[in-house]
Amino acid sequence: PEGDFDYEVMVLGSGPGGYTAAFRAADLGLKTLLVEKDKSLGGVCLNVGCIPSKALLHSARVIDEAAHMSEHGIVFGTPEIQIDKLRDWKDSVVGKLTGGIRQLAKARKVEVAQGTGTFIDPHRIRVEGEEGTKEYSFRYAVIAAGSRPVRIPGFPYEDSRLMDSTGALEMADIPERLLVIGGGIIGLELGTVYEALGSKVTVVELMDRLMVGADRDMVRPFEKRMRKKFENIYLNSKVTGMTAKDDGLHVTFEGKEAPDEAVFDRVLLSVGRSPNGKLIGAEQAGVAVDERGFIAVDNQQRTNVPHIFAIGDIVGQPMLAHKATHEGKVAAEVCAGHKSFFDARVIPSVAYTDPEVAWVGVTEEQAKEQGIDYGKGSFPWAASGRSLAMGRSEGMTKMLFDKKSGRIIGAAAVGTNAGELIAEAGLAIEMGCDAEDIGLTVHAHPTLSETMAFAAEVFEGTITDLY
């Protein structure tokens, strides 16, 4: 667009999508404004998402491992949980990263406007912050306003014992009885944390399975372990009501596996996230937002308004930080006149539970549904020296190959550090590797990464007879 504007690029929202877009735009020489309503930069991911949850999951894993060391002849005492220190530590991790983002913004001369941004027209935004209201004009805009937790109507939200993921990460206390509504990744990760800290955790899930999206055979080892750790897992069940009383939150259920009613000290509602598309005045800029709040974009992240882009959770699934950052780069580069587009073949998913569950590309269930002629190689970690040495042999690595071309089309792993392993499969899919490429690549021994090569060899038939 022609004309004089205050900024070449205005980025709305400073999450992983927004800060990446702003930094890339500035690096490409564009005068950039980053608008963020929160005092801290970094969005959901850094402040109340990926990072604090992983800090706490690390602590949970250490507690759990220490307890299991008795099987190796090493006995630790019962851990003493100092919740204030744990919270401080988690906050310090968040602080390092969010502070880092602010420094990186400064170093690039990205200006930050703190306040709630609302579009006034296709080239202007109003920002209402503590220091008053200001207006800025821009040549290009990148919408990166993210998402928020979904709420089920009728629950007593005024009671702080009913928490969303942000509330759960605040760690006000360690409830004796915690109910997690929703058996997805976020609920299961936070349930894992509270279980390790000493809560009796119950999970209720509407579907007939946990972690919808992953193959059942990959979730099974996780579920088997968690059935021992969690107090209850109610599948095919739903919460029909909740009443706040002095002795706790009284919850009513419907479903074969659940009781009619039970009482909990805290409840975590984690049933999905809703995009913020309707909260930014997008209509004033002419940007189309669907009834759920998502903004449709093309493969250059362009909305229906050609100089306005959108990235991250607000444009749709998968709602993941690494998708947002890649989209952010594309949007910034297109603003700078590059012919970039978002062309990822696959985006990995990881549940940082214990064991971790990770997958990339097509799942086996999708391959069946889509009628893909696929072959498979699975390698049980019970045959991996490394996983045996760690005392954790319940894992499994699985690879799927297109039968005709022999190329890898999907992979999944369940087990300790499965989330780190899946990167190799993602690269293999992007590079169009076949099973031989993977099997002939020398992997260090003994590592869990070997299970990737072994799975490929199982498919090729060069490894048989695993036991």
Ligand code: FAD
């Ligand atoms: P967000 O991170 O949502 O940021 C949007 C920003 O825009 C926010 O800072 C918000 O304040 C700001 N904003 C919104 N509207 C306005 C406005 N009108 N004016 C000014 N500012 C505004 N993903 C992973 O990949 N890995 C994980 O391990 C992981 N763990 C998670 C754990 C939890 C508990 C949660 C809740 C999420 C997790 N996610 C994880 C998802 C991840 O956090 C999101 O996918 C990611 O943050 C999306 O980035 P984004 O840039 O689209 O927006």
